[in-house]
Amino acid sequence: MVVGRSTLESLRWLYAPQKVAIIFAFRTILASYIALLVALWMELDSPRWAMMAVWIVAQNTSRGEVLSKAYWIIFGNITGVIVSLCIVAAFPQQPFLFELSIAFWVAFCCWVSSCTRNFRALGMVMAGYSCAIILFSSVNDPNETFMMAMSRGSYFILGILAENFTARIFDLNLHHHAHKKLNDDLQTAVEESIKSVTKMLDGNDWAVAQSDRLLSSIINLNNNIEFRERELKGTGHRGDHARAVLASVSGLLVKASGFSILMKQIQNQNLNFHHIIPLTKIYLTELLLALRSGEPLEYTLKALNSLRWECRQRIADSFYKTLGEKQFSNEEFATKLLNDRILYQSLREILAELEVALRELEKSRDITLHDHFKFDTKHAFDFKRAWRNAIRAFVAISVGCIAWEVTGWDRGPLFLAFLCMGCARFCIFENATLACMGWFKGACLAILVGGFFNFLILPTISNFEILFVILIVPLAVGGLAMCVPKYAPIASTYAFFFCYILGFSNDGRVDELSYFNNSLAVLMSGVFALASYRLFFPYRARRLRRQMREKLLQGMHHLAETATLPLAREWISFVSESLVVLMRQLNEDRNTTLIQTYRHGSMAVMLIGIHIIRLRSMVDFDIMSKDINDVLRVVLRRISVFDGRRAKYAPHARTVMIAHRAIAKFRQRELYEKNLAVRIEISAAISSLIIIAYALDKNASFLRIKNRHLLAK
Template identity: 25%
Template sequence: MTATRPSFLVRHADIIFSLKTFLAAVMTLLFALAMDLPRPYWALATVYIASQPLAGATRSKAFFRVAGTLIGACASVVLVPNLVNSPELLSLGLALWVGLCLYISLLDKTPRGYMFMLAGYTAALIGFPSVSEPSLIFDTAVSRSEEIILGILCASIVSTIVLPRSVGPAVSAQVDSWLARARKVSQQVLAGHGTDQATRELRLKLAADIVDLDMLSYHLAYDRNVSRDTPRWLRALRLRMLTLLPLLSSIADRLAALGEDARTSQPKLMALVDDLSRWIGSGMERDPADELRATISAQLPVLHGGSSWNEIMIVSLLMRMRELVDISQDCRALSQAIARGGRPDGARLMFRPEAGVAPVRHVDHGMALWSAGGAILAILMCCAFWILTGWADGASAPMMAAVGCSFFAQMDDPSVGLRNFAKWTLVSMIIVALYLFAILPGISNVEVLLVALAPPFLLFGLLIARPSTFFIGMILAANTASLMALQATYSADFASFANGGLTFFVGTEISTITILLARSVGAEWSVRRLMRKGWTALAFAAESRGNRDRAAFAGLMLNRIGLLAPRLAAMPDSKLSQIDSLRELRVGLNIVDLRRARHHLSPATLAAIDAMLDELAADFRRYEGGAMPGALLTRIDHALAEAMTETRDDARGDALIGLVGIRRGLFPDAAAYRPEHLSNAGSVAA
């Protein structure tokens, strides 16, 4: 019995979540009615908004929802009484508050951003309906806070006590799935298929999955069933996952550069490649890994001034293969540690990344400001309609504008989300109308009421439990609970219900049109913007001195690639989908490595490398896609020629590896480097 219970919980997780959420909703409604709270339906809606299938996720969202509600309530108490006599100023004040909070939330890519977004539209939900009775704003804000906190407490208690589902196993399962696909990609790369379009697309999908794993990992701190060390091992694993993708791209490039005849010209090297592929597929045990490292070290040729291009490429490939062994072994040990909540097996981790680097994520101040401006404009347009028409129930229009524009601000085209929001709210209104005017009038006690509410709300819980229908379920549950407006006594009025519904759709339609005209962009526009940000980052990396910033650069670039991947998948026929973003990441990492190696180089080599990097930075600042200028290739080859004359083995090796990586990344189809080609050319003009 004990052995089958976990599989039962996993197999029926959706049903269990739905039952638990309805139980929390029943508790909330009964407590709210017993406490004589003025709007118990707010508490009921909060349960479905705050509840998540994972216990840690419910607690983290609950915490941020409480904080956001209190901040928004305070803002409404400050704004409404002071500006109620100037409707235009009050509308502007609330709109600016929503815009400011939305701007901050879009800059914060963690679940904490939800707190700021909620603080914005909570002020609108409290403030706009209170315009007719500003003297009651404090009582309204307090009751709103009480009802939301009650809903959050009930949701958190039930999620924690009743068959809790920990975040830890979900993270572990996602990690295992990612690593399984990464092993498949690694074997495809080592088999010589790394440049195939299918392999490139799979690498992009892995980058996008890291972004999803980031969001899930934030909830670990709120899960009491997770070991204290698990977040630490997950951070270590994430850094290796980030490093693995450009590493595989680099190995694929080196194998492609050696060509198909490498099987006959370099039999030992290719036998080692096959051994590495078999080891990755067989489970990555420690003893074969040590043997692979020893074989790699034995095959490494020593670079010198007369080394051929082929020897340089072999050294680069072997060094990347050694990193692949270290990272693969560490990933296996760390994933096992996360799964069991202990320490990794073995004496120590093998891959030594830069220490002390916090995760770096893409932040777009321009888009955040644009989205906030669109929300402000939509709210003001709804307010203008409300004021000019004198519609008594017109407060619902700017309220819905604030909520809708906040929810869908991260979409390339928020108007699509707003349309769907309106569509599913219409479904909610049909359900509510059925209950208000056909079912509820015949109910005389709370027990029968709860039985009557069970069918739709249990269905909503099932929809929320599934990622593909989460959004639909949350809209249906929250809007059905809010629009039904359950009170201690039945007081439904069809005219009021219809009027409120009409106001909602007016607000949503005005918001949709405003956002469509002022804010919506296509996926291709967003892809170009993200790519341009990446090119600017490459220019910045070339201009910087690059001390211990390799991991930070990789994190930023891979986070952008993770944002690119789903957009590129949605537009397979676009020319942009043919651009290899991992190639640019490899170039950036080689730039950072080259900057770090510069302190041990001679003045002549330094001058050549700095001149090359300056030209590379200038080229990427005006880059729009396509081929790089041929003058940059000449600069790179001149820097290679100078680096070949270095007397220190470590300095020469580091410089050559970095320059080779840049050359192969930017000019993969260029002829092989030949130092004698530059022997009579002299110095390249500065």
């Protein structure tokens, strides 16, 4: 009985689909029928490609994503057409160079797509396999390459236009909904960050652990802003203001995490800092109420500035504070005053970051604002992954070409075309092996269902009206399954190949021999692609996690020694993206200890990097005297070389020890420094060193890349 209930629950997407899934399936089926009818009316040579193009561009997400996907598919298609004509013109009588150039081009497209983001990657993928489809479809008659290029290119454009036409019917008042969705997402991000900061002020350790989840959602939202901009085209620079909001929210969370560390380390060694915590919490509560009610932020920002000035005033007062009743020694009292200044300054930085986020949020809300504001963040490229994808594609296609040359199979060009398509598409997935398996399962399912219709249904049908009614069932199942993330890779492949297996045309239906040959070509392309991704650089979650940890550690070393410093928001973006990848590799139900280790470790690397940038700025701009800069250079040099291969007395442990010595030295120096500006900078340096030392010490197992014990969990 339990098994039956779980099975029914897993099939809920089929017998009780959501409204969004029903609309998506209906409009995609309608678009595919329109594309097919137009292709049949124009008497094109292979109308099924128009129907297949609809399922390629179909996307059960925002309208902006569909528009972006369609744009880049058209761009990739045109690029593929141009390259196909160049290749066939360059090697008309050299089959070896002809096949080698196709393999090289597809591998190059895989390399570029692995270094790009969003649907730009899909555009390069399209450039690779559209070129291969055109060339292998006309390999028996190179004189027909131009007509084949125009034909295949027309099919994809026709399919995209049909899909966009039907989608427009369901997307009324697109600008208004896009603007509302963007504002709601930004406000949610700001509200959740304020809640996290409030919990951190209470000393809630779990809030620090949870902030990385919010950072992950911010990264995903930041990627989606590009699609919102397409929906809001011609309505100002709200996308840039939205990116600025998210960057400030990320900075707010990171600074709040550092503040919570300072609270832990020196909470019992300060004088009166605890008095401002209730005021800050009251303000944050009132701010949340103001955001939820939609009130203008003018008065809220004034209250925020008052709180910031209160922190600044107390910092200034602490420099001239005198002792009334001396219960402590002068040195102990001065130490506590210094700790107060450190905490006040850290809180003031949090409030300053919050003010930036609120001002940018207000600008992104203003629909009448047409300024020239620009905001962008650089993204790091994973060249190692790009080279692996390129090598896998090149080897798989080359081996496939050799197999075709040896066997002389008449469906060899079709097999190679789909092999190039699969190898190109897999490179845009993080887990290419899983995507490849989904592709293979979807192809097998399409062959079985297509065979059922070819042998039992199509022979009994004499007109397209009845056929379209009958095909609603298999296509609707595919459309509904595409709305389920678990089944989306299988469903998209199934819908694409199902349209191909049926072989729509004006001349008649596909005969049995053609069905088996076409099905075998589809099946073998999946087998070859799956084998290539299993044999060459196979996916292993443990190895990927290790590589991401090495990447984070190398980035931290690079910060401490590089000549040019990145912006703080660029470092936060770099670590956050790596954190998103790491979290996708972990299963919370299997090992929660490992998950917490990776979460805290990634946040530690982010904090260390931010404060390395701060210390480097102090050293590079000669803000303080030479002796202080020399101590900071020693700490930075130690951070740039440690790897933590051994346990207690490793370079990692020595780095922590040197940081603590620097903190003690700076505390003594601050007591006797006469220059007020230098004292302020010394307190800032102490604050950064406290956070760096704590983060290094508490996350040693994550930072010791050579430690196999953690990886074996």
